Amino acid sequence: MKSLLATPRLNNPLKKGATAGLSSSVFPGVFPLHCWTSQQWHPHTQNRLFQPAVKASILLLAISLATPACTFAVAPAAGECEKFGDATPIEWSARMARSEMARRGDTLFYPHTSARWDYTRGFLSRSLILLGQRLDDAAMAAYGAKIAESFVTPEGGIATYKPQDYNLDMLPPGRALLMRYEQTRDERLKKAVELLRRQLAEQPRTSEGGFWHKQRYPYQMWLDGLFMGATFYAQYGKVFSEGEAFDDVAKQILLMDKHAYDPKTGLHYHAWDEKRRQNWANKETGASPNFWGRAEGWYSMAIVDCLDYIPPTQNDVEAVKEIFRRVADGIVRWQDPQTGLWWQVLDQGAREGNYREATASCMFVYSLAKGINRGYLSREKYLPAVKKGYAGIVRDLLRTGDDGRLNLVQCCEVAGLGYTSSKGRPRDGTFEYYISEPIVENDLKGIPAFILAGIEVQQLLADQSKVPLKAEIP
Numbered sequence: 001m002k003s004l005l006a007t008p009r010l011n012n013p014l015k016k017g018a019t020a021g022l023s024s025s026v027f028p029g030v031f032p033l034h035c036w037t038s039q040q041w042h043p044h045t046q047n048r049l050f051q052p053a054v055k056a057s058i059l060l061l062a063i064s065l066a067t068p069a070c071t072f073a074v075a076p077a078a079g080e081c082e083k084f085g086d087a088t089p090i091e092w093s094a095r096m097a098r099s100e101m102a103r104r105g106d107t108l109f110y111p112h113t114s115a116r117w118d119y120t121r122g123f124l125s126r127s128l129i130l131l132g133q134r135l136d137d138a139a140m141a142a143y144g145a146k147i148a149e150s151f152v153t154p155e156g157g158i159a160t161y162k163p164q165d166y167n168l169d170m171l172p173p174g175r176a177l178l179m180r181y182e183q184t185r186d187e188r189l190k191k192a193v194e195l196l197r198r199q200l201a202e203q204p205r206t207s208e209g210g211f212w213h214k215q216r217y218p219y220q221m222w223l224d225g226l227f228m229g230a231t232f233y234a235q236y237g238k239v240f241s242e243g244e245a246f247d248d249v250a251k252q253i254l255l256m257d258k259h260a261y262d263p264k265t266g267l268h269y270h271a272w273d274e275k276r277r278q279n280w281a282n283k284e285t286g287a288s289p290n291f292w293g294r295a296e297g298w299y300s301m302a303i304v305d306c307l308d309y310i311p312p313t314q315n316d317v318e319a320v321k322e323i324f325r326r327v328a329d330g331i332v333r334w335q336d337p338q339t340g341l342w343w344q345v346l347d348q349g350a351r352e353g354n355y356r357e358a359t360a361s362c363m364f365v366y367s368l369a370k371g372i373n374r375g376y377l378s379r380e381k382y383l384p385a386v387k388k389g390y391a392g393i394v395r396d397l398l399r400t401g402d403d404g405r406l407n408l409v410q411c412c413e414v415a416g417l418g419y420t421s422s423k424g425r426p427r428d429g430t431f432e433y434y435i436s437e438p439i440v441e442n443d444l445k446g447i448p449a450f451i452l453a454g455i456e457v458q459q460l461l462a463d464q465s466k467v468p469l470k471a472e473i474p
Helices: 050-066 089-104 119-135 138-149 173-184 187-202 223-239 244-260 293-306 317-333 358-373 379-397 431-436 447-462
Strands: 220-222 271-273 398-400 406-408
Touching: 089 119, 089 138, 089 406, 089 447, 119 138, 119 173, 119 447, 138 173, 173 187, 173 223, 187 223, 220 223, 220 244, 223 244, 223 293, 244 271, 244 293, 244 317, 293 317, 293 358, 317 358, 317 379, 358 379, 358 447, 379 398, 379 447
Parallel strands: none
Antiparallel strands: 220 271, 398 406
């Protein structure tokens, strides 16, 4: 079988109306896979043109991933990236992306009953678009785009989205729509992201101007919320030249740091309650009691991603960069020296019940690698932690199943604060709570972080933005 990475190079694999791309000459005997426009593939138009291409993509993925061969032969090239195990970071990302596409099939696309408009799907959508562009793989980028675009109605509405919930978790799919709007100038997508922007305009705030995490979480700021809301806000501000957005984005980052940072550990508490009313809130500080790995991961990714959009002349940009460096120092300080991974509760190490958790580990490697690539972090100081962390993920947290698909193991399925867990346990922010939540494989909060980490580590180690790739995928 031809390599799934050796795809034709496209100037813009998601350009509106593009029809060049993956063809039957690349995949003999398979229906030609073109880069369909958003109008051709969203379910509300009743247009069936895209359906054969999607089915062919999924069939191809199933066949290729069932192939037992797992060999890589990367052609020597200047700046070639080192391998971890039998693959370079970008090849691991491609292997994981194709495995996830084969696992999920069309279940991520509205109106499938399993499709959800939420942050996990938005995170995956964006990661597949970026990786597809990186590999010049139009089918992968199109699959990623469809995860978000399939929810957009002909009038520019968003199926299943409830703005009155004022839930920051519903904003991340908008980042994929913003990317697609810049490529297509599709007015439907503009109207859809304007809906999301209106939510932020009306989002309840703390007395200092910090966004509530959700309407049902009054007066609470969570580390998670910075990734959910601030990154979309900053990207929207850049796309639509909304300069005042950057001041507000910086404010969110600074307020979260002000109320959640613990100088003794160099870490941030998961959340803060302005009113000190929640059972998990410290009655003096309002902070929750522990340092959950993935929460710090959301925050670190939020800052480094927002810095892609905040102008260098913005008043607080240097303060934001300084916070990011402190976050990075805390991440490195609590890296497990034995494995290079990070614990579910970061500062508790091998305490009984604690475990080395995959989603946070992937988020930290992504954040550190991207920080070095963008010049925010010292290469000399942080590169060892990136390499050790990525090596630990590949060695200890990846498993290849009997079907040839790659799996990410040891993922915390969910954790939050307030109300009760699925087991009826109070979500009180204690160590015992965080280790009580289910541990699963292939969680959609970890798969995208792993994909993006591979992109950044590849760039970091190859020291160039693109490396020629020819490889066999299992």
